[in-house]
Amino acid sequence: PRPQAVPDVSGLGWEALEQQIRDCRACALCERRTQAVPGVGDREADWLIVGEGPGAEEDQRGEPFVGQAGKLLDAMLAAIGLRRGQNVYIANAVKCRPPGNRTPEADEMATCQPYLERQIELIRPRIIVALGRPAAQTLLDGEVKIAAARGRLFDRHGIPVVVTYHPAYLLRNPQDKAKAWEDLCFARASIV
């Protein structure tokens, strides 16, 4: 069995951090990935958007949210006047694709968490949006139900965190899109 050593990324700058993510072999997800997907966007953004993990297209292209869910995410961001790469950074709870796009396991998320932590430290966003349950659980350190967590302001080391539906869920449940839009407006209003 692979020792799930938690990566030490304390003090790393962006280039070293991304290199360490690309080279990471700390959990079994490394074995079937094409490449790790560190994140993309404005490194000084006010907004940090956190998804679950790379899917097939992200794994191929090395960029988060470039598939169908990504198109919807772009539309959601546009609806509140944001564009990928401008004042927004997009990352995932786990940086490597879980086989068959399964949900990441708790231990995989825990192993990968220092990378997201360091990204948060470097970006120092003014608001973090967790897309879906795995992202919310990683950011809030525990069990979270999206329907119950929506509309509440959480705190992660002094940074407000808002929880909403994952765009892949919204593709299957378009009746909830209006709620996600409300959540993004709530997030925007929560920036101090």
Ligand code: URA
């Ligand atoms: N879904 C995610 O959670 N992240 C991606 O990068 C793509 C799809």
